[in-house]
Amino acid sequence: MMTELSLNVLDVAQNSVKAGASLIGITVEADTENDRLTIVIEDNGCGMTEEQVKQVTDPFYTTRTTRKVGLGVPFFKLAAESAGGRFGIASEPGKGTKVTAEFRLSHIDRMPLGDMTETIHSLVTMNVDIDFLYVYRVDKREFTLDTREFREILGGVPFNMPEVSGYIRDYLSENKAETDGGVIL
């Protein structure tokens, strides 16, 4: 099991990386009025067939050859379903995949969201050729990190240069604090 939801996000987003996506969208939305936490991971990668989508939530299904279990998606599904939520995957070969996990925000078994800043930071700086669109929303406040915007400003300067990497971490943590007021989700 993962210890925080942001690790599930990192893990499931790795599937998008492996699917050859050029754009990965990650949305985290907390809605206190409706007691909901929704996480969406969406990519334009190679997608899956209907058959694969059915199998992917089965822990004993994996395409990898180094081990016989594939626990990433089942972990995320279990985390949602054991916290009064729902889990869904929509995918189309050649178009991409969309993973949606919903949680009851106040559910006693809901894992903490954890360090989303570190998750997004490592995705962006470790996959410099992929664009990420990260949206963090808490009730009516939100902020967005769009690497396409960053890329345009930076010209050829890569995201893993120390100064840029540091800027991205500060951008994420400062804007997060402004959006949620420091509340631990």
Add this chain to the structure above:
Amino acid sequence: MKSLEELKAIREKMQGQVGLRAEDDTVTRVVVGMATCGIAAGARPVLAAFADGVQKKGLTNVMVTQTGCIGLCKYEPIVEIMEPGKEKVTYIKVTPEKAEEIIDQHLVRGQIISDYTIK
């Protein structure tokens, strides 16, 4: 909100320096396993420790990257270090603290910490 103006300033500062990276055949690669097994065992802070540590020490000939599962899940977090012309070294059950030691001993001084490796 943090402004994009700062990013423009960084670009202006960095633009002349982009070509400074070492040639591919002299680069040491630090590869962190980031599949489900690695992440669940704590690979994210290990990856961050290597990336930050390498930057702080100014090791421009070291590249920190990630890989999937190599099939030794119970030894995760696993970090492989590949130096050109040398045999691959595999560190197991790495923590951010061990990462700092590995940077100092292995990457800076060239001494393998055999207590942390698997053969």
